[in-house]
Amino acid sequence: MKIKVKLIGPLIYETGFSEKDIELAEAPTVEAVLESLAISTTRPKIITRNGKAVAPHELLENGDTIAISPIYSGG
Amino acid sequence: MFGWTGNILRVNLTTKTYKKEPFSEEFAHKWVGGRGFASKILYDEVSPGTDPLGPDNKLIVALGPIAGIPAPNTGKCVVAAKSPLTGFYGDGNLGTRVSEQLRKAGYDAMIVEGQADRPTMIYIEDDKVEFLPADAVWGQGTYATNDWIYGKYGVGVGVLNIGQGGENMNRFAVIRSMEGRAGGRPGMGAVMGSKLLKAILVKGTHPIPQADPAAMKALGIGDLKKVHKLDQETGWSKQSTTGVLQFCNEVAGLPVRNFRKTQHPDAWHIDGERLNNARVATYGCPNCTMRCGITIHDDAGHESELDYENIALLGSNLEIFDLPQVGCLNYLCDEYGLDTMSAGCVLSFYADAIDHGATDGDFKFGDAIRAKQLLHMAAHREGKVGKLLADGSLRMARAFGHNSEAYAMQVKGLEVAAYNCKFIPGQALAFGVSPIGAHHREAWIITFEINHTTRESYGPEKAAKVIELQRIRGGMFEILVACRFPWIELGWSLDNYPKYFNTITSLNWTLDDMWTTADRIYSMIKLNYLREFPQTNRKADYPPAVWFDPSNADKEGPIAGKILELDKYDGLLQHYYDQRGYDNRGIPTKATLSRLGLDAEAAEAEKVATLT
Numbered sequence: 001m002k003i004k005v006k007l008i009g010p011l012i013y014e015t016g017f018s019e020k021d022i023e024l025a026e027a028p029t030v031e032a033v034l035e036s037l038a039i040s041t042t043r044p045k046i047i048t049r050n051g052k053a054v055a056p057h058e059l060l061e062n063g064d065t066i067a068i069s070p071i072y073s074g075g
Numbered sequence: 076m077f078g079w080t081g082n083i084l085r086v087n088l089t090t091k092t093y094k095k096e097p098f099s100e101e102f103a104h105k106w107v108g109g110r111g112f113a114s115k116i117l118y119d120e121v122s123p124g125t126d127p128l129g130p131d132n133k134l135i136v137a138l139g140p141i142a143g144i145p146a147p148n149t150g151k152c153v154v155a156a157k158s159p160l161t162g163f164y165g166d167g168n169l170g171t172r173v174s175e176q177l178r179k180a181g182y183d184a185m186i187v188e189g190q191a192d193r194p195t196m197i198y199i200e201d202d203k204v205e206f207l208p209a210d211a212v213w214g215q216g217t218y219a220t221n222d223w224i225y226g227k228y229g230v231g232v233g234v235l236n237i238g239q240g241g242e243n244m245n246r247f248a249v250i251r252s253m254e255g256r257a258g259g260r261p262g263m264g265a266v267m268g269s270k271l272l273k274a275i276l277v278k279g280t281h282p283i284p285q286a287d288p289a290a291m292k293a294l295g296i297g298d299l300k301k302v303h304k305l306d307q308e309t310g311w312s313k314q315s316t317t318g319v320l321q322f323c324n325e326v327a328g329l330p331v332r333n334f335r336k337t338q339h340p341d342a343w344h345i346d347g348e349r350l351n352n353a354r355v356a357t358y359g360c361p362n363c364t365m366r367c368g369i370t371i372h373d374d375a376g377h378e379s380e381l382d383y384e385n386i387a388l389l390g391s392n393l394e395i396f397d398l399p400q401v402g403c404l405n406y407l408c409d410e411y412g413l414d415t416m417s418a419g420c421v422l423s424f425y426a427d428a429i430d431h432g433a434t435d436g437d438f439k440f441g442d443a444i445r446a447k448q449l450l451h452m453a454a455h456r457e458g459k460v461g462k463l464l465a466d467g468s469l470r471m472a473r474a475f476g477h478n479s480e481a482y483a484m485q486v487k488g489l490e491v492a493a494y495n496c497k498f499i500p501g502q503a504l505a506f507g508v509s510p511i512g513a514h515h516r517e518a519w520i521i522t523f524e525i526n527h528t529t530r531e532s533y534g535p536e537k538a539a540k541v542i543e544l545q546r547i548r549g550g551m552f553e554i555l556v557a558c559r560f561p562w563i564e565l566g567w568s569l570d571n572y573p574k575y576f577n578t579i580t581s582l583n584w585t586l587d588d589m590w591t592t593a594d595r596i597y598s599m600i601k602l603n604y605l606r607e608f609p610q611t612n613r614k615a616d617y618p619p620a621v622w623f624d625p626s627n628a629d630k631e632g633p634i635a636g637k638i639l640e641l642d643k644y645d646g647l648l649q650h651y652y653d654q655r656g657y658d659n660r661g662i663p664t665k666a667t668l669s670r671l672g673l674d675a676e677a678a679e680a681e682k683v684a685t686l687t
Contacts, residue, residue, distance in 0.1 A: 018348055
């Protein structure tokens with residue numbers, strides 16, 4: 001299954017990429033995506049699936065876009 | 076009394092006189108400083124109906140107990156006046172060395188009144204105040220003015236100054252300082268210009284009175300180091316605020332094409348990653364260890380300092396996706412001393428109004444070259460179009476007619492900051508009930524709405540969150556005075572702020588005391604508004620009508636077919652009023668005012684308006 005992962009702000013430098021297509025086993029969860037990319041969960045983040053909030057245990061579908069952002073307070 | 080100098084400097088430009096006026100401990104504890112001082116002084120001293128650009132308006136520069144003392148992000152200063160853009164109390168904050176220098180000179184605030192008879196600079200050095208000619212820099216931009224001042228008076232002097240926008244009384248002209256950025260979105264720069272006041276220069280040599288200076292020095296400097304370490308660990312300042320652009324684009328909250336669209340495939344061209352790659356230098360305010368000012372070379376070779384609000388409103392909102400060009404528009408705003416946010420909204424509204432046949436004109440979305448010319452015209456009030464743009468989007472819409480007010484992106488006359496709320500009800504509420512017009516400084520709840528609630532919800536939890544954030548952002552940080560960024564961005568605890576306050580003042584305040592003071596000040600601003608608009612009603616707290624127009628809903632993407640619903644928004648507004656103790660017009664009730672210690676101010680309001 002192909003998932004597009006987008007990282008926002010400082011996560012780009014922490015993880016070493018800003019956007020990547022990854023192949024995962026059937027029906028992965030958001031947690032599995034974070035784990036496969038070694039993205040730290042120690043600091044709060046907001047994660048969206050196709051632009052909408054997603055829970056960590058939610059099952060993903062082929063072609064989904066996951067965006068992972070730190071928490072901002074605006075500009 | 077520790078923590079305050081106990082004095083306000085009153086300067087009269089008409090008579091070229093000044094005096095040092097002491098204030099009481101009771102005044103200090105009730106209003107604290109910054110926005111608290113400014114809202115109370117303006118309520119007491121500027122009568123309703125006063126011409127904001129006349130000699131009877133007053134400009135307030137106000138600091139708080141922690142301002143200027145080394146501790147996380149305390150280099151901020153509040154500037155306030157009756158706004159020529161909105162017609163009632165307006166304010167803003169900016170980073171500047173004035174925050175430290177004015178306190179060292181012996182003042183917690185200054186009141187500038189009257190009108191000079193020629194371009195003037197006020198020079199303050201402790202007890203001495205001089206009125207200096209400003210002819211050499213009148214007509215100059217803020218960079219040239221600031222450089223000239225540094226050359227003549229040294230780089231250690233605190234400076235507030237205006238550019239051509241303020242001089243020509245553009246209604247969204249700001250006050251600038253090269254040690255920070257700009258402040259006073261609702262036309263504080265125009266108020267300076269109306270007084271023929273080009274700059275305020277401050278040097279102070281006294282220590283700021285504190286209960287325990289040694290303890291505060293150890294605490295403040297230690298915490299500055301901790302904040303710096305947190306910034307390095309999180310990497311926040313790699314992109315600073317500009318990471319928000321990609322976030323907003325992802326969740327359909329970006330202003331594109333005068334807020335008609337919420338996403339754009341080319342947005343990445345002007346995002347934080349591109350900005351960081353193009354970085355020339357980094358700047359920050361005094362007492363800041365997480366500097367957010369990223370500069371790039373613009374397409375004319377200037378060094379332009381960008382943040383999220385200006386790349387969104389001068390970039391995506393105008394459909395200009397070339398970073399050096401966006402940088403140039405931003406540079407011009409800074410040089411002329413115009414608010415980048417209002418400038419972006421005014422230009423996008425102009426293009427949209429032409430598109431919709433509300434007016435004639437030759438400006439189209441994406442036209443950076445014409446946008447630069449229009450900024451020049453707006454700053455100088457040049458020609459019919461320049462005069463029109465200089466008055467802001469609400470007055471433009473009223474001049475155009477054709478129902479264009481529906482898509483003039485403003486609330487109470489102040490242009491909307493860079494968040495497209497066509498389907499973000501809580502943030503739309505935050506703009507609607509911001510006490511000075513559509514400013515994001517008061518409350519920004521988009522992350523909360525998306526992460527912790529249903530985006531479709533109009534429930535009381537969103538009103539409660541707006542109030543919680545107003546107390547923190549528009550309240551505590553604006554009275555102390557300090558920058559909010561260490562808090563959410565780096566996870567710096569709010570408990571640190573009463574700790575600083577108590578160490579400096581020897582008081583024993585909790586965060587709850589801060590919230591009570593914040594509520595008092597919000598009510599003070601609402602009374603100020605009511606006195607100017609006694610016939611007001613709740614519709615004044617509605618965001619732009621285009622956000623309720625089903626034909627404006629996104630056709631694709633995460634919020635396809637969705638738009639705010641007016642009756643539900645009105646219900647959310649009522650939740651806010653109920654929780655705040657406001658009446659159905661959005662005005663604090665007599666009981667609320669009494670609880671907040673505002674009986675005398677309520678009695679004053681009742682001379683011209685009704686309270687319930």
